[in-house]
Amino acid sequence: MLVAAVAALSAPLAAPAQAADIIAPQSETAAAGWQAATCKTGTDLTCSPATKEQFFTQAAGHPGVGFTQFIVKNTPGPFGNETPIGNVRTLLVDLPPGLSVNPQATPQCELAAGQSPATCPPDTAVGTSLLTAALVVELVGGSSLTLPASPVYNLVPKQGQPARFGFSAAGNDVFLEPGVEWWGDYHEFFLINVPKLDLPEIPLLQGVRVLKNRLIFNGNVGLGVAGRGPFLTNPSTCFEPAPPNHQTYSTFLRADGYEPEFLAPQFPTGAQLLESPLPSGVKPTGCANVPFDPGVASAPNGTVTDAPFGPTVEVTVPYDPGAAIAHSNVRVARVSLPRGAGLNPAAAEGLQFCTDEQFGKGTTRPVACPPQSEIGTVAIQTPVLPPNSLSGKVFLGEQQGRDPGSGNVYRIFIDAESPRYGQSVRLVGNTIADPQTGQLTAVVKEAPQLPFTSVAVTFSGAKGVLTSPPTCGPNQTSGQMTPWSGTPDARPVDQGFALSKAPGGGPCAKTMAARPFSPGFQAAPGTDKVKTYTNFAARFNRPPGEQELKLVDVTLPPGATAKLKGVPYCKPGEIAEAEDRAGEAERKNPSCDKDSRVGIATVTAGTGPKPLKIEGDVYLAGRYKGAPLSLVVVTPAVAGPFDLGNVVVRVALNLGPETARINPVAIVPDVFGGAKLDIRSIFVNVNRKEFALTGTNCRKGAVAGTLGGGGADPTNPAAFSAFKVSDAARGTGCRKLKFKPRLQLRLFGKTVRNKNPKLRAALRARPGDANIRRASVALPSAVILDQANLANICTRPQYRANECPKKSIYGKARAFTPLLGKPLEGPVYLRSSDNTLPDLVAHLGGQVDIDLVGRIDSFQAGIRTTFDTVPDVPVTKFVLTLPGGKKGLLVNSDNLCKQPIRATVRIKAQNGRKFNRKPVVRTPCGK
Numbered sequence: 001m002l003v004a005a006v007a008a009l010s011a012p013l014a015a016p017a018q019a020a021d022i023i024a025p026q027s028e029t030a031a032a033g034w035q036a037a038t039c040k041t042g043t044d045l046t047c048s049p050a051t052k053e054q055f056f057t058q059a060a061g062h063p064g065v066g067f068t069q070f071i072v073k074n075t076p077g078p079f080g081n082e083t084p085i086g087n088v089r090t091l092l093v094d095l096p097p098g099l100s101v102n103p104q105a106t107p108q109c110e111l112a113a114g115q116s117p118a119t120c121p122p123d124t125a126v127g128t129s130l131l132t133a134a135l136v137v138e139l140v141g142g143s144s145l146t147l148p149a150s151p152v153y154n155l156v157p158k159q160g161q162p163a164r165f166g167f168s169a170a171g172n173d174v175f176l177e178p179g180v181e182w183w184g185d186y187h188e189f190f191l192i193n194v195p196k197l198d199l200p201e202i203p204l205l206q207g208v209r210v211l212k213n214r215l216i217f218n219g220n221v222g223l224g225v226a227g228r229g230p231f232l233t234n235p236s237t238c239f240e241p242a243p244p245n246h247q248t249y250s251t252f253l254r255a256d257g258y259e260p261e262f263l264a265p266q267f268p269t270g271a272q273l274l275e276s277p278l279p280s281g282v283k284p285t286g287c288a289n290v291p292f293d294p295g296v297a298s299a300p301n302g303t304v305t306d307a308p309f310g311p312t313v314e315v316t317v318p319y320d321p322g323a324a325i326a327h328s329n330v331r332v333a334r335v336s337l338p339r340g341a342g343l344n345p346a347a348a349e350g351l352q353f354c355t356d357e358q359f360g361k362g363t364t365r366p367v368a369c370p371p372q373s374e375i376g377t378v379a380i381q382t383p384v385l386p387p388n389s390l391s392g393k394v395f396l397g398e399q400q401g402r403d404p405g406s407g408n409v410y411r412i413f414i415d416a417e418s419p420r421y422g423q424s425v426r427l428v429g430n431t432i433a434d435p436q437t438g439q440l441t442a443v444v445k446e447a448p449q450l451p452f453t454s455v456a457v458t459f460s461g462a463k464g465v466l467t468s469p470p471t472c473g474p475n476q477t478s479g480q481m482t483p484w485s486g487t488p489d490a491r492p493v494d495q496g497f498a499l500s501k502a503p504g505g506g507p508c509a510k511t512m513a514a515r516p517f518s519p520g521f522q523a524a525p526g527t528d529k530v531k532t533y534t535n536f537a538a539r540f541n542r543p544p545g546e547q548e549l550k551l552v553d554v555t556l557p558p559g560a561t562a563k564l565k566g567v568p569y570c571k572p573g574e575i576a577e578a579e580d581r582a583g584e585a586e587r588k589n590p591s592c593d594k595d596s597r598v599g600i601a602t603v604t605a606g607t608g609p610k611p612l613k614i615e616g617d618v619y620l621a622g623r624y625k626g627a628p629l630s631l632v633v634v635t636p637a638v639a640g641p642f643d644l645g646n647v648v649v650r651v652a653l654n655l656g657p658e659t660a661r662i663n664p665v666a667i668v669p670d671v672f673g674g675a676k677l678d679i680r681s682i683f684v685n686v687n688r689k690e691f692a693l694t695g696t697n698c699r700k701g702a703v704a705g706t707l708g709g710g711g712a713d714p715t716n717p718a719a720f721s722a723f724k725v726s727d728a729a730r731g732t733g734c735r736k737l738k739f740k741p742r743l744q745l746r747l748f749g750k751t752v753r754n755k756n757p758k759l760r761a762a763l764r765a766r767p768g769d770a771n772i773r774r775a776s777v778a779l780p781s782a783v784i785l786d787q788a789n790l791a792n793i794c795t796r797p798q799y800r801a802n803e804c805p806k807k808s809i810y811g812k813a814r815a816f817t818p819l820l821g822k823p824l825e826g827p828v829y830l831r832s833s834d835n836t837l838p839d840l841v842a843h844l845g846g847q848v849d850i851d852l853v854g855r856i857d858s859f860q861a862g863i864r865t866t867f868d869t870v871p872d873v874p875v876t877k878f879v880l881t882l883p884g885g886k887k888g889l890l891v892n893s894d895n896l897c898k899q900p901i902r903a904t905v906r907i908k909a910q911n912g913r914k915f916n917r918k919p920v921v922r923t924p925c926g927k
Contacts, residue, residue: 060236090191091194152165297314378392438676548678631653750892824846
């Protein structure tokens with residue numbers, strides 16, 4: 001009988017438990033197994049899921065109580081007592097993100113080796129532990145006993161811990177080892193290693209086991225105490241439902257036991273996981289009452305404008321230790337530097353990227369960014385750690401893409417470490433660079449829900465990754481901060497900092513328009529020798545601190561031209577490809593046809609003593625902005641680790657319609673890829689073999705025009721300033737050039753009086769001779785203008801608009817030049833003029849367009865046409881044809897066959913030589 005009774009009493013103890021399940025689950029009863037919550041009062045210990053009215057739900061408020069409670073699964077003993085099914089070994093409690101525990105709320109108790117928390121002074125207490133244990137006796141079961149309340153003390157943390165708490169119960173010391181999951185969502189947790197209560201061997205005594213424990217923390221301890229603040233602060237969020245991938249307000253417990261069936265060797269992964277969510281119907285409240293008043297500030301750490309810049313940029317959030325509701329944590333921080341402060345290209349060389357793998361955000365690996373990627377330092381102040389506990393470095397993050405507005409081209413990695421307190425705050429900042437102005441806006445998205453009073457980033461002045469603003473100031477920093485509370489964004493603006501000096505000395509400019517602009521300019525062919533193929537080079541220099549170089553509008557001297565024959569254009573598709581592709585790819589395999597290359601370009605950019613030097617190629621291209629030709633300057637923007645693509649600048653090559661003088665016009669970018677270029681010099685060398693050609697005149701000339709500065713607003717051409725430039729030019733060797741052209745004049749058709757003959761004039765020039773400057777041809781008095789056919793004349797406005805009536809066309813002309821693959825040809829118009837008679841204008845079109853303007857007047861009872869301006873370009877043959885018949889421009893005033901008729905020809909060369917003749921005009925009179 002006794003044996004049977006003992007077997008019956010011990011049967012419940014032999015029931016197998018589920019693997020790794022040692023803690024009773026939560027339910028909305030006061031006796032539930034796992035519970036965690038923040039409650040209103042600090043004295044009422046009845047708060048549970050069953051007392052929803054006790055829950056403290058004010059977002060960012062300070063609850064009177066925060067508690068956790070667990071109950072070990074148990075079975076009833078023969079006398080109704082509770083028998084735990086195992087010994088709890090380890091507990092890991094994960095608090096909701098944003099629930100903040102402040103170990104600075106009270107003084108901290110420093111324990112000597114082996115010293116018990118029970119010896120700590122009362123002012124270090126932050127809560128109470130209520131432990132219920134069970135004495136388990138074989139055959140009898142467990143006998144539960146609630147031990148006296150044990151104060152929980154705030155202890156000096158060990159090296160590598162942010163905080164530490166401890167209490168003593170039944171002669172055993174229990175420690176809570178807190179931490180922050182900085183490799184995840186930065187929620188706080190604490191780990192408890194429960195000591196196993198081994199007793200001396202006593203017959204039938206199985207030991208003492210923990211049945212349940214309720215930890216109660218005083219959330220308001222420290223409230224209103226200067227330099228401390230409240231112990232607990234609720235999350236400042238009221239999201240409902242929670243955003244995707246965002247943890248709820250649940251508190252999680254992971255637990256295992258000493259027994260093999262509960263043991264989790266890979267704890268916490270393999271441990272029992274329990275959740276304590278807010279009870280149904282309970283949710284965070286009062287987000288509209290959560291204050292949010294962040295600030296921004298910046299300090300230049302220097303006094304010079306337009307110079308390498310190492311500012312300190314700070315974001316602040318007020319902290320009042322006595323406030324009933326704390327300020328919301330910052331969810332998204334956007335900080336914009338003053339306009340004009342931008343990225344400095346000169347700093348690119350020597351920099352190196354830190355990869356995402358090396359930075360290790362979301363991991364516990366040490367940061368392994370290379371030293372060459374360090375661009376600054378960071379310091380974070382938080383009320384939950386002693387001052388100056390968090391500091392570290394700022395690294396240049398690896399480039400992702402080439403869109404400066406995406407924030408992925410210029411990334412910064414922020415790592416604030418605290419080896420003493422075991423923390424590593426790793427943040428990724430995406431820097432948006434305005435593609436027009438270069439203004440920088442750093443964005444930190446989904447910042448952790450951690451309280452801070454200051455985050456200060458100081459950029460390296462020695463590396464000079466930034467350039468200071470161009471004016472004295474005030475240079476204001478602004479922000480747009482999004483709170484976790486869901487209330488409207490805050491838009492703080494600081495008072496701005498002032499600078500006092502210009503680069504090189506002297507006072508700084510007070511306004512953008514007040515900045516000086518006196519760029520250097522040089523432009524000349526490689527030789528002054530006339531009629532020679534050579535290179536042509538131009539250099540533009542911009543001193544530091546001056547206005548941006550925005551416009552080049554200069555005109556080359558007469559005779560400076562180029563041989564286009566055999567040179568293909570860089571096609572529009574190729575130009576578009578260069579604009580879209582990476583710079584390194586362009587370096588290896590240029591987009592434009594190599595045969596269209598005519599020169600090189602070198603640009604230096606950036607502030608400081610060592611500007612960045614980058615090189616590109618110059619290609620010939622077709623029509624652009626009304627100009628018949630253009631140059632395409634393609635410069636791969638590869639600097640240090642950055643590849644921003646290619647800077648593609650089109651240079652319109654306008655051509656003087658009557659002089660053929662070349663007028664290059666280009667808009668120069670001052671921002672590319674969001675980087676403020678701060679161009680210091682541009683050197684363009686058109687050096688294609690047998691391309692650029694000098695003229696045949698030796699008159700004084702110049703490459704002259706206007707350079708435009710950024711003025712009051714570099715983005716607005718109407719605000720540009722202008723600076724006149726000129727570089728003298730004069731050819732040499734003119735006297736050696738000979739000049740002996742040939743002109744043939746021939747009349748066709750009826751030779752009798754009052755008939756309209758056809759005229760053909762053919763001028764031929766020898767290849768080595770000087771070019772024609774002026775030509776005058778007077779027909780004999782036997783051939784005059786037919787006044788009856790002069791009614792249809794093109795007006796000058798019509799001519800400029802290319803809208804001349806067809807009836808104003810009186811002939812055609814063709815010009816052959818070795819510079820072009822095909823002759824220029826077009827109609828000959830009568831165009832209105834300021835003279836008595838209209839002008840005779842040959843509109844020669846083709847690869848380029850030239851207007852050869854002849855002034856018509858009377859000469860010795862006949863008519864004379866004088867071409868006062870002939871372009872200084874080589875022409876091997878020129879043919880002018882004026883049709884006869886009813887619409888003929890000329891009419892016979894006498895019979896052409898009476899006697900030979902002669903014209904008077906006066907032709908002057910560009911080098912001053914003259915060719916005057918009275919050639920016979922050929923007629924169809926007999927032989």
